[in-house]
Amino acid sequence: MHISLLPISLLVARALADGAAIVAAMTTIGNATVKxxxxxxSFPDNPLLDLLDVGGLLTDSISLLNDINAATHIAQASANLTLLEAISLAQSTISLASMVESTLTNIVNSKPKFDKLVVVSPVILLNLKSExxxxxxxGAAVVAKVPAALQATAQNLLAPIDDAFNSAIATYGEFAL
Known part of the structure; x- marks a missing residue:
């Protein structure tokens, strides 16, 4: 009887690990967002063409994009989430949404600084669209793993992130050709 319970306990541990892995990936995204x-x-108000400032901005943006893409692969590979995992994920999503909204507001508010270097704002627009x-x-990969009864709620938790991105993209959109 011990042997037959072992595979079941391994499956339960795998499902719990998947929820934890998604939360860990969200924490990584949060850390990259804060960075x-x-x-x-810290971008200078009156920048000269300082490649370190621009380079740091691009590096951090690319790092964030890579972390989001890695998190997508983790979510896609995950087993369906339990109710408890979904609740934990909801708490992480609310926290991450706050960080993303703050960062995107800061990017919008910093546009006048970026506009002083002609090439920076169009690059930010491209990065915003990619991110x-x-x-x-x-978000779609995570929502697909949430129990069906909670998927609409999960999508609603993502709405502020989507709205913040849309607003930031609209602000930088004047550079679209």
Whole structure:
């Protein structure tokens, strides 16, 4: 009887690990978001063409994009989440949404600084579009793993992130050709 319970306990542990892995991936995204926000905040008000400032901005943005894409793969590979995992994920999503909204607001508010270097704002627009696309993919992958009864709620938790991206993209959209 011990042997037959072992595979079941391994499956339960795998499902719990998947929920934990998604939460850990969200924590990684949150850390990258905070780092990008810090870089945006410290960007000089009157920048000269300082490649370190621009390079740091691009590096942090690409790092965030890579973390979102990695999180998407984790979510896609995950087993369906339990109710408890979904609740834990909801708490992490609310926290992450707050960080993303703050960072995107800061990016919007920093646009006048970025506009002083002609090439920076169009690059930010491209990065915002890439990050939004990756975020949409990650959100869809996570929502697909949430119990069906909670999927609408999960989508509602993602709405502020989507709104913040849309607003930031609209602000930088004047550079679209």
């Amino acid at each position: 990008l926000n810090s870089t945006v905040s 939004k696309s990756a975020t949409d993919s990650f």
